[in-house]
Amino acid sequence: MSKLNANIARQASFSFACLGEEAARLEEKRIYDLKKKNQELEKFKFxxxxxxxxxxxxxxxxxxEVVEMKEQIKQMDGELERAHKNSSALELTISAQKLKLEGMQREIRAQRTKIGECESSSxxxxxxLYDCVQLIQDPKALKAAVNQMYQRHVATAVVTHAADTEVASEHARQRECLEKSVESLKRKLNKNMELHRADNQRMMQENVALINEINELxxxxKALKATQVASGPRHKGGVGSDRSFGSRGMRGGLEDAFLDAASFRSDSREELPPL
Structure with a gap:
């Protein structure tokens, strides 16, 4: 019995020792697993x-970007407000233009009516007037018909209106155009005068030479006439008549040359403009 109890006690102590080692091993394993999980958690944390x-x-x-977008939204809100104001102003302008257009259309209709009346009156x-022309042979009837036309069509005195701005501007434009044309014509005239001045000078020199030649002739x-007068009483008969005939022929030739030169001088004076 004592041996049995001793064996039981020994086995119990051995079993307790085995159980302690197993528990320690399990605890260490659990601690290792926890450390491993802790490392993994550290990695996940990192x-x-x-x-x-x-x-x-x-x-x-x-x-x-959100702050910038908020600023942009504020700016867009301001632009939208200004756009609304502009839209309202444009609506007012459009309404005013519509009223103006309606007034102009009424005026156009009135002018068309007036034009139709003027055309019918014309x-x-x-x-x-055609009927009055038929009475052109009867002055009294013509005068009466014209008076009737005047009384019928001329209700009030004709009022002369000053030229409007368009007519004045057109007049100024035409005047400027004419002034430019005059300036261009003056330049052309001066150019032509410069071109023809040399020819005129040459013709004047030729005219002076011809005048000198005419004076010499x-x-x-005169010398031939004086010679004929001096030799006339000395010579008589056929010889004298032949000489007088020859002198007359020479004198006639000289006179013809003188007349030709004089006519050329007068023609040149008529053709040449004054310098």
Whole structure:
């Protein structure tokens, strides 16, 4: 019995020792697993911290963009308000233009009516003028018909109106155009005068030379006449008549040359303009 109890006690102590070692091994294994999980969690924490930092870096420019977008929204709100104001002003302008257009249309209709009346009155006047022309042989009837036309068509005195701005501007434009034309013609005239001045000078020199030649011919004619007068009483008969005939022929030739030169001088004076 004592041996049995001793065996039981020994087995119990051995079993307790085995159970303690198993529990310690299990505890160590559990601690190892916990440490491993802790390391993995540390890794996840590091990764999550890095992701959080990256997200913060991404969020910061987004926040700046949000602020800028808010400013743009404020500006767009201001532009929208100004656009509404402009739209209201344009609506007022459009309504005013519509009223003005309606007034102009009424005026156009009135002017068309007036033009129609004027055309009918003009046709009537043309017919009455034709009837008056038929009375051209009867002055009294013609005068009475014209007086009737005057009393019928001329209700009030004719009022002369001053020229409007368009007529004045057109007059100024035509005047400017004419002044430019006059200036261009003056330049052309001066150019032509410069071109013909040399020819005129040459013709004047030729005219002076011809006048000198005519004067010489006149002196020769006077000398021949004096010679004929001096030799006339000395010579008689056929010889004298032949000489007188020869002198007359020479004198006639000189006189013809003198007349030709004089006619050329007069023609040149008529053709040449005064310098």
């Amino acid at each position: 990764v999550l911290d890095y992701k959080i930092k990256e997200l913060k870096k991404q969020i910061e420019p987004r926040e700046v 046709d009537m006047m043309c017919r009455e 006149r002196r020769e004619i």
